[in-house]
Amino acid sequence: MxxxxxxxxxxxxxxxxxxLFVQAGFDLPKEINDSRKLIVEAPNERIQFILAKPMDVPVYVEHGVADIGIAGKDVLLEQQRDVHELLDLRISNCYIATAGLPNTKMNDIAPRVATKYPTIATTFxxxxxxxxxxxxxxGSIELAPMIGLADRIVDIxxxxxxxxxxxxxxxxxxxDISSRLIVNPVSYRVKQERIKEFVAQLKNELNKR
Incomplete structure (x- = not known):
């Protein structure tokens, strides 16, 4: 099981x-990298992986079909799901910023901002x-200022x-954005010891870097 x-x-x-997982000592199947399967087993670790689109990961964790997930901070800020953030994995580092055509000001009357992060942009x-x-x-957020759709974009x-x-x-x-380890609140209570062991193993590797 x-x-x-x-x-x-x-x-x-x-x-x-x-x-990161392999360097932390987890015994994962090599074919997971090349597999087209959506569910992959790591029997030696008693772990099951669900491979999903980045925006869907917090949904799976919030609803408890996954105990743990890895999600970008941008996705977490945008979706604001009911999950606990346990660890900054310090991978896939980037940031969210505003951008536009050079030497242009925001429209004073009806400023428009194009983005795939409406929550983050609105809050900012x-x-x-x-x-x-x-x-x-x-997609192709950069087009918006170029074709006059928006004064600014907010993007990764x-x-x-x-x-x-x-x-x-x-x-x-x-x-700033990086990938975070998140957990379902109920799973964290029910499987607390196992999850803490998992997190400690990852922390040990991150501390070496």
């Missing part, structure tokens, strides 16, 4: 988390005392290369 079910995001976060501008119209987009920035290649500049840094 699996003691823990862990929701893992596909893509870059998964690759970095997998490396509200705290600044600025009222803006949020335009929610799901890693190297800044995408902004530069599209003729945009960063204006304000909002928050």
């Amino acid at each position: 699996n003691e823990l079910t862990i929701a893992m995001p596909k893509g870059r976060i998964f690759e970095e988390a997998y490396t 501008y509200k705290e600044k005392g600025e009222q803006v119209e949020i335009i929610e987009l799901n 920035v890693s190297s800044g290369r995408t902004l530069k290649e599209n003729g945009l500049v960063q204006y304000e840094k909002i928050v």
